[in-house]
Amino acid sequence: MAFISTEEQVATVDVVAGNERIQAAVRVLLGELGENPDREGLIKTPERVAKALRFLTGGYEQDVDVVINDALFSVEYHEMVIVKDIDFYSLCEHHLLPFFGRCHVAYIPRDKVIGLSKLPRLVEVFSRRLQVQERLTNQIAETITAKLNPLGVAVVIEASHLCMLMRGVEKQNSKALTSAMRGVFRTDARTRTEFLNLLGFGNGDGVLRTGPERTSDDGHL
Numbered sequence: 001m002a003f004i005s006t007e008e009q010v011a012t013v014d015v016v017a018g019n020e021r022i023q024a025a026v027r028v029l030l031g032e033l034g035e036n037p038d039r040e041g042l043i044k045t046p047e048r049v050a051k052a053l054r055f056l057t058g059g060y061e062q063d064v065d066v067v068i069n070d071a072l073f074s075v076e077y078h079e080m081v082i083v084k085d086i087d088f089y090s091l092c093e094h095h096l097l098p099f100f101g102r103c104h105v106a107y108i109p110r111d112k113v114i115g116l117s118k119l120p121r122l123v124e125v126f127s128r129r130l131q132v133q134e135r136l137t138n139q140i141a142e143t144i145t146a147k148l149n150p151l152g153v154a155v156v157i158e159a160s161h162l163c164m165l166m167r168g169v170e171k172q173n174s175k176a177l178t179s180a181m182r183g184v185f186r187t188d189a190r191t192r193t194e195f196l197n198l199l200g201f202g203n204g205d206g207v208l209r210t211g212p213e214r215t216s217d218d219g220h221l
């Protein structure tokens, strides 16, 4: 039998009690929506919802430093490092409905690089929380800035929001586009242009193409 400290026991008891409260709340919700929470198809739904929500908001339990886990390396390299097309799934904090898409991260090292596999992990830490897309974008950029002190960081997120798509608030297939530029990505248009062109977003002048995509939170009711 594994040794469990008193602190871990208390934490486990808290999680169990918390899950029971979530389940009770979901039962109330089902009833208020006009459903019978005791019918066969729904009887285990509160339990499933509690489990799913814990998973989808698991980022609250994760510590960025543990995730990075010393995967920082001193390297003489000052060229752009890009990890693109990082799939992510998050929950909009206004409706508790999913928004999901792709995140593109770039940075230019000053004296340190981070293991490439850690960037998708960082995206996951912040996306598995209740979010708005703008804050998610900023948190990723700020964390990389704080941990790596790079010459610059750029994060672009393109995402579909079910709270808009399912309610017909915006045209189907419309995507929200957000960006966070720090350091040389902010001050040097050529660096920004290089990054945006590599993503296929550039219009040649270092400005994120807007077009049919949204670039703000307008219409997010």
Ligand SMILES: [Zn+2]
Pocket (backbone or CB within 6 Å): 092, 093, 094, 095, 096, 097, 161, 163, 164, 220
């Ligand atoms: Zn929403």
